[in-house]
Amino acid sequence: VFFGARLIRVDGHYSQINAMYRRLIGSGRVKWYDCGTDNPYRYEGKKTYAYEIAQDLGWRVPDRVLHPAAGGMSLVKTWKGFNELRAIGWVDRLPMMTAVQAARCAPVVESWKKGLTRVAPVDKQSTIASALAAADPGLLGDQALATIRASNGAAVGVEEADIIEAVRLLGQEGLMIEPSGAVTVAAVRRGVREGTIGRDESVVCVLTGSGFKDFDRILDLVEIPQQVVSGYEGMLAEAERIG
Numbered sequence: 001v002f003f004g005a006r007l008i009r010v011d012g013h014y015s016q017i018n019a020m021y022r023r024l025i026g027s028g029r030v031k032w033y034d035c036g037t038d039n040p041y042r043y044e045g046k047k048t049y050a051y052e053i054a055q056d057l058g059w060r061v062p063d064r065v066l067h068p069a070a071g072g073m074s075l076v077k078t079w080k081g082f083n084e085l086r087a088i089g090w091v092d093r094l095p096m097m098t099a100v101q102a103a104r105c106a107p108v109v110e111s112w113k114k115g116l117t118r119v120a121p122v123d124k125q126s127t128i129a130s131a132l133a134a135a136d137p138g139l140l141g142d143q144a145l146a147t148i149r150a151s152n153g154a155a156v157g158v159e160e161a162d163i164i165e166a167v168r169l170l171g172q173e174g175l176m177i178e179p180s181g182a183v184t185v186a187a188v189r190r191g192v193r194e195g196t197i198g199r200d201e202s203v204v205c206v207l208t209g210s211g212f213k214d215f216d217r218i219l220d221l222v223e224i225p226q227q228v229v230s231g232y233e234g235m236l237a238e239a240e241r242i243g
């Protein structure tokens with residue numbers, strides 16, 4: 001909006017609104033630039049995650065890539081990027097791909113656990129990882145399941161408290177990441193705790209969203225003092241109190 005977008009607020013959850021958006025674009029009634037899932041610059045663009053990861057690691061491929069998943073497109077396209085790199089011989093292996101969702105809205109995780117090849121919708125419950133709450137990911141969700149299987153990966157649902165802890169931990173590392181982006185850190189901690197991820201494995205956690213994208217959630221996690229002190233003595237007393 002700050003950059004000039006005009007905003008329509010629509011009641012409904014992510015998957016419903018996405019379906020309506022696609023119908024609107026398909027109707028030809030508006031002449032909008034479609035930045036949704038059908039835009040090749042979007043879905044081909046997402047595979048550049050793989051290029052960046054491999055390049056940053058000196059053209060080595062990590063054992064695992066953990067990616068936050070809503071529809072699952074980023075996971076699917078990152079996998080595509082790694083496959084392309086291997087096809088041209090720039091890397092010699094592929095990572096295991098893990099989709100991470102909030103346990104409160106985790107259709108990919110639940111379908112994967114049941115061994116399904118088509119993703120089954122879930123009843124959405126609200127989650128702090130609101131950008132991931134796609135209760136009915138549809139075809140992309142099916143592709144995410146196929147990616148997980150092909151890569152010998154996994155799908156992990158993480159609890160709200162663990163997501164919040166991950167956001168806080170990342171803050172201590174100097175990274176302000178929105179809860180939806182921080183789920184991968186919650187997942188890797190759980191995986192190591194439960195022994196599903198080995199301590200010696202190389203793991204890349206993709207942190208998809210800046211905290212500025214979901215700033216209200218970040219503000220909920222910080223405490224701004226209401227009290228205003230005055231004068232040097234007041235400041236000193238408060239400084240000594242907080243240590």
Ligand SMILES: Cc1ncc(COP(=O)(O)O)c(C=O)c1O
Nearest residue numbers: 069070071072073074131208209
């Ligand atoms: C911060 C963040 N991370 C991850 C995703 C997941 O995207 P995908 O639909 O590609 O799974 C989204 C989707 O909107 C997002 O906003």
